[in-house]
Structures are given as C-alpha cells and as structure tokens.
Amino acid sequence: MLIPQLQKLLTAPLTPKNRQNQSRLTVIFWYSLSLTFAVGYILMGVRQAFSSKYIVSDDAREYISWMYRYFNPDLFPGDLIADYFQSVTPIGYGLLYKIIAALNIDLTLFSKIFPIVVGLITTSYCFAVCIQILPVPMAGFIASLLLNQSLCMHDDLFSATPRDFIYPLFLAFLYYSIRSSALGILIVLALQCLIYPLIGFVDLLILFLRLFSWKNGQISISQNQKDFSLFAAAIMIVGIMILPYAIQSSQFSPVITAAVARTMPEYWDGGRFRYFSHNIISYWFDGRDSGFFALISPPQLLFGLLLPIILKIQSPYSLLNKQLNNEVKLLLQVVIASLIMFFTAHALAFQLYWPSRYTHHTFKMVLALAAAISITLILDATFRWSRQNGRQIFILGASIILGLGLVLYPSSFSLKVFPKTPYVEGTVPTLYNFLQKQPQNIVIASTSGEADNIPIFAQRTILVGKEYALPTHTKYYAQFRQRMVDLINAQYTEDINQLKEFIQKYHVTFWLLERSAFIPEYITKNTWLQQYQPAAQQANTNLQKGLPILATLINSCAVLETDNLVLLKTECIKVVTKT
Template identity: 25%
Template sequence: MIKEGVEKISDGKTLLVHKALYALVLALSLGTAIYSNYPAFQSEYIRTDDDRANIFWFHRLLDPELLKDDLLTDYAVFYEATGTKYLYTLAAYFVNPFLLAKIIPILFYAVAGAALYKMGRAIHGPWCGFILAFTFICYPGHLEYFNCGYSRIFAYPGLVLFLYFLTARQTKHLIWLIPLLSLFYPVAFLICAVAYFLWAVLRTTIARINVEPKKIILHFLAPMIISACFILPKYALPDQRYGRLLTYEETVRNSGAYKNGRNEILPRVPVYKKAIGALNEPFIILSFLVIFFFLGRESLKIPMEFWLFIVSGLLLYELAYYFLLHLYFPYKYFRYTFPMAVFFVISLGFGRIVERIPSLWGKILSLVLLIGVSHYFHGDAIKPAAGMRDYGDEAPLYEYLKTLPKDSLIAAPPYLADGIPLFSARKVLFNFELASPWFTKYHEMIRERTEDFFFAYYSDRVEDIAGFVKKYGVDYIIVDSKLFRYLNRDRFYIDPYNDFIKKQAAGEKKFFLRENLDRLAQYRFDRYYVIDTARLLKDGGGRN
C-alpha cells in the first residue's frame, strides 16, 4: 500500500528534508552498529555465545591442517546454511573470514536502516520513513542478532527488504531476494514464501491491483522454483554421517527438547501467550495509547503486507510444532515476525502523527520527544558488545592450547570445551554448543562420548581413564577442579546426561584425576589442569 505522490519528491524543500533524514538514518545505523560491535575488533575474546558453534570452522579455511578429520567441525559445516558456507569459503581467498564476520553485521545494519526508511517514506512520507528506521535501529531486541557473522545475520535485512519490495509492489526484486534467503537463512525464506503466497492469492482474487495476474504468478513461481533447487538437496535428503532428523514422537520423548535440555522447544507455548509476552512492554503499551488517541480508528490502517507478514509467522509457528525439527525451532518464526511487525505498526502510527504536523520545527520537536522517550525505555540496551561476552578470563589457557600440536584432540568439560575450537583452533571430543540431539547418528555419537568422558572423569581407576583415552585417541585431558566440589548437587549437566553423571559422581570415591592432578598436569591455569595422556598412560594407565 503506497501513498500516492510520496515516492515522487516534487519540491525542493521536501527533497532537502528527504536527503537530510536519509543521511541521518545511515549515520545512526552505522553509528549504532559500530558502537555495538567495536569491542569485537579490539579483542578476539569478545564474542557472542553462538560464535563458538558457528564460526570456529573458519580456522580450517585459513589452515587446512587445523580441525582436520574432526566430527564437531564437520557437523558445524554441515548444518551451516549453504550460502553462508560458500560465502566465507570463497572470501577466505581474499580476506580473513573472522574479520569479515565482524564487518558484515555493520554493513547489514545500515542496509536494514536504509530499506526501512525507504519503505516508510513510500507509505507515508520521509518523516514516517525516519521513524520506522529509527525505531528499528534503537530497539534493543535487534542489536543482538546483528552482532554475529553467521546465518542469522541475514534474517532481519532479508525480511526488511522483502517487506519493502512487497509493499512497494516491486516484486521483480523478489526473484533474486527469496532464493538468496533460502541459501543464507531458510527460516526467513519460509516466512517470506508463506507471506508472498498469501499476497499473490489476494492480489489475484479479492484485493486485485493494477498488475497483470500472470505477472504476479510468474514473479511468485520463479523464486520458489529456484529456491526449491537450492533447499531440497540439503534438507530433503539425510546425510548418512549424521543420520536422519528425529521424528515427532522421538522428539517428544527426548529430554533434550525440554527445560534443562540442550534446546528447550517443548512443551508447546500457545501463540497467544507469546503475543501477550511480546506486547507486555511499557514502551509498546504507551505507544499504542498515544497513537490511538491521535489517530483513532486510523491506527489500524496499515499495509496489508504487514498483516500477511504476521500471519505467516504465526502460521509457521504452529506448523513447526506439528513438524517438529523439520521446520526448525518454532520460536524462530515468532521472533522474526511478530515483535518486528508490532514495532513497524507503532512506527507507522507515529509517522502519520508527525506527517500531520504542519510546521517543520513542529516535526523536529516531535522527533526529539520521540527519541527522548525511546532512549528512556531502551537507551541502556544500546551499549558496546551488546549480546556479547568477554571470554578473556580464560585467555591464558586458550593461548597455551594454541601451542599444542595442530592435530591434538582434547577432552574437556563441555562448557570449557565450547571455546577451545574457536579460540585455540584445536579439536575437542565434545562440547555443549554442538550437543544438539536432533540427528539420530550424531546424537548417539555425542551421547557415547559424553558419557564415556564423565565415566572416566569421575572414576577411581586409572584403567578406566586409559581405556577412554585409547578408545578415542585423546591427546590431552583438561580437568576443572571445580567439578569435584559439591558432588551432592542436583545439576551437573544438561539432560539427558545429568542423571548418568550424577550417579557416576556419587559415593566416597578417590577420583583418580582429582588425586593426581599436580603430579600429572603439564600446565595449570587457575582451576584448569592440562594433562598429556601419553604421560598418563606411561604412568601405568596402560594396564588392562
């Protein structure tokens, strides 16, 4: 739904306002993104949690001898979106992929801001465009999803561009955008595909527009066929190395899908509760009250495309519970549609109000007021390293592990092992980040490795540890002495492993590793002890 005459800027004053607001949007977008991301350029240890699972395989691009023949690295590459995988693989010939992963979020934030400005301007004018972009830029829920360089970074820019092209009826651009989303972030692709299908049906039947129905159908079918060619080879056929996805019944029985598991996706949360939770924010409630006060019934006059976008997300949210795992995690579809659409509706409402103010200074003062209120509610969320953590506390340990042979296999407690592939570029037997239990064979391998590790860790017999070392070819074991304290606690690790570990740690055992830490360790940092397994085997562990 485009406001007639807005897209074509006729007079010089309006053109000047447009240029000034557009420049301000770009400056705010880049400034916010740089401000939020610059700590990551200062330290390699400032990262998002998911970086440890999604980009560590870049080391292999820089040096093929690193992380070679490694189950976890191969799995991380396997589940990465096809487009992201090949983007970094090709880019590695020209630029360090770790550096590129820090630059892309900044550029994409500017792309999202620019597209939102253009969409708002096309609907209600330049002031509306500015408010739409500003609200998105400063809303803290989005920043976290731009502070990364892997697949999800493509979600918001892609969805924003989709809404802009669809609302502006520039569907020819969807012929390339939708296939790109299928390559880089399939969740966003599905959201767009469903919304686009509903739009095409309505625009060729009930809500027809001045566009040939054949053209609408062609512009819809072309990207869908191309996307199917991209998606089907990866997701329709299981990879024999990792097995098939769990069935619905298997997922429901899997404790890893519930609270205290690796990914809490069950039990099902009714969509109305998700919606209430998203709307139950002071800024949102206040905004709707103000908009309704000034606009009345016109508050709900928003582009049909926005409603279809919301419907698409909610529909896929429900379907994802019926096709568990096969449509990925249900909450993703809600997260990327409903909250974003709510802020779009709020922005368009404020945009209409500002556009009605006759004087330029009145418009400027209203924007200043809106910016002040937004800062009051959300300003503290715009900060350096939003959504990131500083893992520098363990830096001496990671730096030492870098000195170990490149083909070393390290067995370490899972939470500590999360950072080793990324920060030290060394293989680990298993970790928490890559413990998702959704593929049958992969889950069995990770489960066996996890239970074998903790069986040896809490054993009082050196033979058990030696057997574990020989079974997997482990070169180094890292012991966290903290894990030998408070052995009567209820939680040791995630389900389905917790009960096994709790049982193994019970009793008054003289755990071999705990009793021999100082004698066996070749390096110690704080509570962490690095043990060379060759020395352990020589110490008598080879006895059967």
C-alpha cells in the first residue's frame, strides 16, 4: 500500500475528477515548498549584500553609478564612462530606477533588495508553466527548484542588472502563450523589449513558429486569423519598443567588427571578454560569450535531454499520454528560436551583442522544465512497474535518494560556494568619504582596481577603470583606450612635463596609486594593463631604469594614505619644477 500512496502524493495529476479541495491543497503544498526553497536560496545570497554598507554587485557598478544623476543632475559632468553606460542602459531598466530615486530610496540599497522580488516571481511563473504542461504539482516544484539552483550558481539573480529580469518575464511569456492570452503576451513582450531587448527577438521567433504545426509528416499553417494578428502586433511592439533604445545607444556606435576584434587582446584569453578561443569546441559549445551551451548547471538539468526519448518510448496508457499538454512543443520552439538568434548573432558579429545571451538564459529555463517533466514521468512509470513486480522497498529507497539528491545538491562537496554571488566590497571607506566631500567636477586617475568602486560609493568621476573597459562600441572604447595609454605613459614617465601635460589634458584632480605600482611585477602580471601595448612594455622598461617622476612625489603630494593606497593631489604636481 505504501507505493500507491506515495504515487498519489508525488505524481497524481490534477484532473477534473479530483476533489477540488484536495487538488487545491496539493497545489498549495508544492507551490509553498517551491517558494520556501526560493526564499532560502535568495536570503543566503543577499545576506552578504547587507553585511556592509560598501557592498554592491560587480556589474551593478556599471549600470547604477550614473543613475545617481537622478538625485543630482550635476553629478559626473562630462563623464565619458557615465555618459556611455547611460546610453546603453535599457530604457525600462533606467525608468525603474528613476522611479525608485523619485521615492527617495537609495539605488544601491534597492539593487540588493529586488533579487528577492524577482526570484519569487520567477519561481511562481516557473511553477505555473510546468503544471500547465504537465498538471502534476510535484513537477512544478522540481522545475522551480532546479531553476533556482541554477540561477544561484551564476550571477543571473543577484547581478542587479537588466538580465535578472529575463527569467520572470520570459517565463511569463511562456505562461501566457500556453494560456493563449494575447494581452498577456503583448504586455510581457513590451516589458522585455524595454528591459532586456535581446530576448524580444526570441519571443518574436517563437510566435512565428507557433503559426505552423507538424502533423503526419507535414507542415501546416494555422487557420486562426488571431494567430497572425498577434504576430503582427508583436512585430509592431518590438519595433516601437526597441527603436528608441537603438537610437539612444547609437551615440557611441558603430559596434566593433569581428575582424577588428580578432586583432585585439581584449577579446582573447586574459582579455576583458575572452570571446575568441583557439579551442574550436569551447568556442562554439561552452564559451561564456560565444558558446550555445554556456554556463548550464547544475548537472541535474541534463535530465531535460531525456524528454524527447521519453516522448518516444512512453506507453499510450502512461501518465504522459493521458495528461501531458500538447504545449510541451513550446519547449522545442524555444530551443529553435534561441538557436536561430544564436547563429544570427554570430553571423552579424556583435551587432546583436554576444551570441550566448540568446541561449544561456532560455536553455536554462527549458532544461529545468524538461528535467522536471522527465523526472516526474520516470518516477510515475517506476511506481507503476514496482506495483506489478513487487520491488516496492527498492523503489522507495531509490525515490528517497533521488529526492535528497535534488534538494541537498547545493550543500554537496561538488559545490565550493552556494549561492555564488557577484558582490564586491569596497575596502577603503575613508577614501570614498574624502572624495564625496570634494567638488562634483573632480576627476580621479588611477590604474588601481579600487578605482572601479569610486563612482558607485563616492559618486565621483574616474578617468578609467577596468570594470568599465568595454571594447564594444568604437566611439567609446577608442577614447577609453587612448586614456589608458596616456595614463600608463604618464604614470611611468621620467619627464615631469609629460606628467603635467597629461594632468592638463584630462583635467585630473587626484591621482590614486597602489603602493606596489612601481615594481615591475605590477605591470607584467596585470593582464588588464598588458592589453595596452606598447605603453605597458615601455612602462616596464622605464621601471628597469629607475623610479618614475610620479613615485618621487608621493611623500610631498599625498593627501590621503591607507595600507595599500595613496591619493595624490595634482595641484601639488603642477608646481613641481624638477626636470
């Protein structure tokens, strides 16, 4: 009797024959369990974010820093970096933070809170989509569990960037597609185009594929006029919503070509993006920016690859054939649409951003849903087999092991860190406080990694920073690269006049130095600086000859010192007469 009861608890489908109250309680139980695990994972991640005032997501520094202009329009005057990231920030994402600023809520604080909301919405839609395809509440739980584990193993939930919104919005799009809700589809599509425009193209292709069906070895076209009207409306929405963003981001266009990118160290191992690879399999398969199967984990997601096989071998009397919604084909449509955009992005070479962005996120969702359905169907078939063959104890043990494996995977030895969060901590509050007290038009020059934190924590302009060295748009990166070359040359020159000319050219107010900046290893082992040749090589050569002029001015021009950093005031450097 144990196996039948277990089967009823775990794999019994929701059907009209079930008692309504019992069905509702079953859904509430599994949905509540889904939310419980989601909340647990999210709280484990965000607790780090609240452990210090000066903690923020790594990539959030790019998007949120310039948004402090919403509080004070005079911040970052003439700032190349702030202007660039304002131009490439999706309109809807910027509008969200503008509303938050209008409510007088600190933007960095909000960036730490909203993963909780995004995670719960993602979980809810994932659960709903799964039980729309296979009306078994446990399957919805497994799908949301696997997806949340996957999101917490990468920076897809805590990044505080537009990509965090992909998951709730895309799952909502799938849900309304299954429900044939034209209004829901169009609203979600509009939001996607405003917040993460790339996925709007995948949505559009899915709607196009849904105009066709495969039956008896032949392709047939939908005879429902509403399907074509929906597709036409979707085209209009994508065009209307994406056009303003395209115009806005064109300020620093054109986008770099693949031919030029291949000549730049920024796109190879050790570079800012590491897009190209000499390993062709890695390049197409798991390259972070170029591979179609990039960053797919945990391995339990691979259960989803079994679904096509199960569809072929299941008995006509199985749970599959009786309860599986025909909309399971939507998962295949997502895969096809994603791959079309993936190869299109490769062919157009950066015009549509990184190819992996079209498969990395959608594949995670598809595999989580497919894996949950596969596991549920296998488990149900196993229960039926055990009732006929009397292997109930063995099946019971296997079921327990499977359940524990799914639930306890995050605490296994195979994962060193879970959840994996992208938070970085600013370690020099005295520096941020000092700079905040300075005029708003100051400029800080530095090759230090700490410079990346100054815009977000001090709201002051930096000349360059590794985090902001995006070699995508040529008009931006040409200026950025020239700044880097000039900075390296000036920092390691023996000529005081060259140093003064640099300060004058870029209106530099302060110079932030690491104490280790004048040893050869600082340059030779710094992969970021090594990208800027021949300046880096010349700087190393100068160090072999002796101390650069800037190093001799540290004691006389320092206005702030910490264990590892020294802040120099350039007014002091300007009056130096040594040649």
